[in-house]
Amino acid sequence: xxxxxxxxxxxxxxxxxxxxxxxxxxxxxxxxxxxxxxxxxxxxxxxxxxxxxxxxxxxxxxxxxxxxxxxxxxxxxxxxxxxxxxxxxxxxxxxxxxxxxxxxxxxxxxxxxxxxxxxxxxxxxxxxxxxxxxxxxxxxxxxxxxxxxxxxxxxxxxxxxxxxxxxxxxxxxxxxxxxxxxxxxxxxxxxxxxxxxxxxxxxxxxxxxxxxxxxxxxxxxxxxxxxxxxxxxxxxxxxxxxxxxxxxxxxxxxxxxxxxxxxxxxxxxxxxxxxxxxxxxxxxxxxxxxxxxxxxxxxxxxxxxxxxxxxxxxxxxxxxxxxxxxxxxxxxxxxxxxxxxxxxxxxxxxxxxxxxxxxxxxxxxxxxxxxxxxxxxxxxxxxxxxxxxxxxxxxxxxxxxxxxxxxxxxxxxxxxxxxxxxxxxxxxxxxxxxxxxxxxxxxxxxxxxxxxxxxxx
Amino acid sequence: xxxxxxxxxxxxxxxxxxxxxxxxxxxxxxxxxxxxxxxxxxxxxxxxxxxxxxxxxxxxxxxxxxxxxxxxxxxxxxxxxxxxxxxxxxxxxxxxxxxxxxxxx
Numbered sequence: 001x002x003x004x005x006x007x008x009x010x011x012x013x014x015x016x017x018x019x020x021x022x023x024x025x026x027x028x029x030x031x032x033x034x035x036x037x038x039x040x041x042x043x044x045x046x047x048x049x050x051x052x053x054x055x056x057x058x059x060x061x062x063x064x065x066x067x068x069x070x071x072x073x074x075x076x077x078x079x080x081x082x083x084x085x086x087x088x089x090x091x092x093x094x095x096x097x098x099x100x101x102x103x104x105x106x107x108x109x110x111x112x113x114x115x116x117x118x119x120x121x122x123x124x125x126x127x128x129x130x131x132x133x134x135x136x137x138x139x140x141x142x143x144x145x146x147x148x149x150x151x152x153x154x155x156x157x158x159x160x161x162x163x164x165x166x167x168x169x170x171x172x173x174x175x176x177x178x179x180x181x182x183x184x185x186x187x188x189x190x191x192x193x194x195x196x197x198x199x200x201x202x203x204x205x206x207x208x209x210x211x212x213x214x215x216x217x218x219x220x221x222x223x224x225x226x227x228x229x230x231x232x233x234x235x236x237x238x239x240x241x242x243x244x245x246x247x248x249x250x251x252x253x254x255x256x257x258x259x260x261x262x263x264x265x266x267x268x269x270x271x272x273x274x275x276x277x278x279x280x281x282x283x284x285x286x287x288x289x290x291x292x293x294x295x296x297x298x299x300x301x302x303x304x305x306x307x308x309x310x311x312x313x314x315x316x317x318x319x320x321x322x323x324x325x326x327x328x329x330x331x332x333x334x335x336x337x338x339x340x341x342x343x344x345x346x347x348x349x350x351x352x353x354x355x356x357x358x359x360x361x362x363x364x365x366x367x368x369x370x371x372x373x374x375x376x377x378x379x380x381x382x383x384x385x386x387x388x389x390x391x392x393x394x395x396x397x398x399x400x401x402x403x404x405x406x407x408x409x410x411x412x413x414x415x416x417x418x419x420x421x422x423x424x425x426x427x428x429x430x431x432x433x434x435x436x437x438x439x440x441x442x443x444x445x446x447x448x449x450x451x452x453x454x455x456x457x
Numbered sequence: 458x459x460x461x462x463x464x465x466x467x468x469x470x471x472x473x474x475x476x477x478x479x480x481x482x483x484x485x486x487x488x489x490x491x492x493x494x495x496x497x498x499x500x501x502x503x504x505x506x507x508x509x510x511x512x513x514x515x516x517x518x519x520x521x522x523x524x525x526x527x528x529x530x531x532x533x534x535x536x537x538x539x540x541x542x543x544x545x546x547x548x549x550x551x552x553x554x555x556x557x558x559x560x561x562x
Contacts, residue, residue, distance in 0.1 A: 020496050021473055027492045027538075028481040034542040037492050041535040044499055051502045057509025059517055066508070066521040067501075070528025078536035083544075087487075089537055094494050097530035103523035104503045107516055116460065211486075214494050221500045222470075226463060228503050234463060235470045240497045242474025247481070247490055254483050344486035352544040363483070 009054040012046055013232040019043025020236050024243055047232055083350055084310045087343045088142035091210045094217055095135025101220040102128030102187060108227045109183055115175050120226040122171040122186060128220040129190025130197065131213045137198040138206050138213070148206075151199040160196050163189055197263065204384055204398060205262045207343040208251050212259065215244025254338035256390075256400040283419070286437040288446065291378075291413050292453030294437075295321075298375035298411075300331040302367065304404055305351065307341050308381015308417060314444035315354035318380060321451045322360065328454075334360050335367040335377075335404050337385035368405050377409035381416070381443040387428045396426055412436045415446045488541045495534025501527035 004012070020043045026036020057063070074093070081089050105124035112118060140146045170186040173179065201209050218240025225233025252259050295301055303322060309315060322332045334356060340347035351361060362370075371377060379386055386406045389396040406412050412435055419431070430436055439446050481489055504527045508520035 016499075020499075021477060023492060023496065024474070024489075025477040027489045028478050028485065030482070030485060033485060033488055034539065037488075037495075037535060037538045037542055040492060040496055041539075044496070044501075044531055044535070047499055047502050048505070051505050055506055055509055057505070059508055059511060062517065062521055063505055063508050063524055066524035067528050070525040071532045073525075074529040074531075074533030075536055078533040079540065081537065083541075086491075086537060086541065089533070090487075090491050090494055093498070093530050093533045093537070096526040097494070097497050097500055097534075100504055100523040100527035100530065101500045103519055103526070104500065104507050107507045107511075107520055107523075111510075211490050214490055214497070218493070218497045221497045221503075222467065224500060224503050228506055230503060230506070231463070231466060233499065233503055234467055236496055236499045238467050238470035239474040239477075240493045242471045243478040243493055244490070246475055246478050247486060247493070250481065250483070251486055254486070338483040338486075343490075345484045346487050348484050349487065349541050349544050 004050065004054040006054075009050060010231070012050040012054075013230075016043040016047040016050070016232055017235040019046065020239055024239060082313075083353060084307075084313075084341075085143070086349075087207060087210065087341075087346065088139045091135045091138045091142065091213075094210065094214050095132045095139070098128040098131030098135065098213070098217040098220055100128075101217065101224045102132065102190070104224050105220075105227055106180075106183055106187060108224075109174070109178060109180055112227070113178065117227055118175045118178060120223045121183070122174050124220045124223040124227060125174075125183060125186050126167055126171065126190045126193075127216050127223070129187050130194035131216040131220060133191040133194030134198045134209070134213045134216075135194075137195055138210050141198075141201075141206050148202070150202045156196065156200065160193070163193050163196065167193065201262060204339070204401075205255075205257065207339065208248060208255070208257065208259065208262055210343075211244060211248040211251055212263075215241050215248060218242075218244050251339075251344050254344055254402075256402050281432045283431055284434075284437045286413075286439055288439060288449035289453045290437065291439055291450050292457060294376050294411055294413060295325060295330070295378065295450070296328060296454050296457040298330055300370075300374045301325055301376045301378060302333050302335050302371060302374045302406075302409065304335045304337075304377060304379045304382050304386060304406055305340060305347055306337075306380060306382020306385060308383075308415075309443045310341055310347070310350050310381070312381065312443035312445075314380065314442075314447050315350050315356070317444050317447040317451060319351070319354045319356045321447055321454065322356070324451060324454050328457075332360065333362050333367060333370070335364070335371075335406075336361050337364055337382070337404050338402075340382065340385055364402060364404060371405050371408035374409040376411045376413060377406035379406060379412065379414045380447065383416070383428050384426070386430060387426065388430055389426060389428070392429075398426065406430070407433065407435075410435065414438045415443055415450075416440060417442060488538055491534060491538040491541060495531060495538055498527055498529075498531025498534050501531050503527075 023040030026032040105121045167189040170182045173182040222237025390398045390401040390403045504523035511517035
């Protein structure tokens with residue numbers, strides 16, 4: 001079908017590109033975020049309708065069928081996924097986008113003799129494949145299908161260098177000859193490089209890598225736009241590549257890390273230091289009633305929610321406990337670390353789901369000076385974000401990450417499943433301090449018992 | 458389109474991309490990443506073009522795979538972002554609904 005002439009096509013693509021820019025701007029502010037996302041979806045709809053009306057396409061029933069299949073897979077998963085598992089879903093969506101870009105580039109190889117276009121093709125192949133495989137590994141890490149600790153083996157830098165050299169060689173051959181065999185080889189090398197890139201990254205840094213791979217996919221899409229001579233793909237891909245880069249740096253800054261340090265820290269061997277030390281020191285464990293007394297007779301309580309709370313689906317119980325304490329005249333706040341949960345802003349989403357009022361959620365910079373005045377800091381299923389090793393132990397993988405300074409509170413109570421270290425795989429010295437007590441168990445159960453005991457006071 | 462125009466557009470898009478997200482708060486990092494993730498699902502347009510020009514069966518098969526993958530990226534990305542942001546919205550509604558009650562006490 002070719003209803004639209006090229007001028008109309010270009011205008012509609014321009015409209016879609018403007019929608020995408022407005023979408024990103026809308027998403028940057030809480031008030032307009034949801035509308036921004038809808039504007040983005042509208043832009044995508046305009047673009048897809050335009051391509052059907054403008055390009056001379058065969059196989060349209062097949063294409064519509066494939067779109068239906070993709071939608072039927074994606075929409076229910078996206079609608080039903082637990083909010084705790086959302087980061088890995090984003091990783092997965094990002095990966096398949098990179099894979100699609102790589103496949104498009106591979107198929108376009110036969111349609112061009114221009115070495116510049118072939119350069120864009122090899123770029124798309126390599127970056128798309130890296131993003132696909134890298135996202136797969138981040139998914140496996142977040143889903144805990146594999147260890148969340150950095151995976152390093154001797155000679156990893158050498159293997160990585162060899163893979164990249166081979167990829168460059170294959171790319172040169174593709175650019176010179178346009179032959180499909182080295183192009184497929186390049187695709188495979190990209191997959192290996194993606195796995196090697198993400199394996200050495202420690203669990204706590206995985207969200208930053210997702211953001212980085214997101215930017216990579218954006219660049220691959222932009223390059224595929226050059227291949228197809230499609231301006232919309234160039235603009236949309238470049239937008240995501242650029243904004244994704246800024247976002248990655250902002251996230252890394254929120255964790256006190258540098259992007260290069262995350263990607264190459266494990267290669268230097270520094271990132272795993274101290275991670276295997278498991279101590280047999282005694283801890284003070286207590287009963288729900290003890291915790292209830294501590295909380296019930298405090299004046300100021302700060303609750304520090306972590307991923308453990310989210311996994312146990314305990315956010316509603318935590319909100320009830322906060323209400324019960326406030327009813328006793330106690331001042332209760334939630335201290336939200338920028339990377340509480342598994343991604344920056346993840347915990348805000350989860351607590352918002354539990355209807356915790358916005359005013360009770362305090363960001364790190366705001367709440368840290370207030371721990372001194374708190375009688376009890378109640379840490380629910382968090383570990384790495386309150387670990388003083390981030391400030392004191394320069395060999396620690398989380399060294400330099402800003403933390404919530406719960407140690408300043410008069411009493412610290414940890415609700416923990418076990419003594420197992422947190423996502424970063426390191427021990428928390430705070431657990432052994434005299435002002436600390438621990439209540440072991442599932443976060444939701446523990447909270448419910450404490451809540452019952454508080455009500456009985 | 459000639460190379461120079463494409464380069465111009467690309468460079469301008471880089472600056473727009475930097476500019477639009479430069480002042481985002483950490484609360485919105487996750488939805489913004491997810492929204493940007495959905496936008497690059499527009500590779501669907503490329504996949505449709507390639508599938509529409511496919512003459513051989515294997516080319517069509519690979520291109521349709523690309524269409525499926527790109528659709529998953531595009532549709533899933535926007536839906537999951539909307540779900541995340543719905544919760545922010547709901548929170549404001551609750552806060553607003555709670556405020557008059559507090560006044561009434």
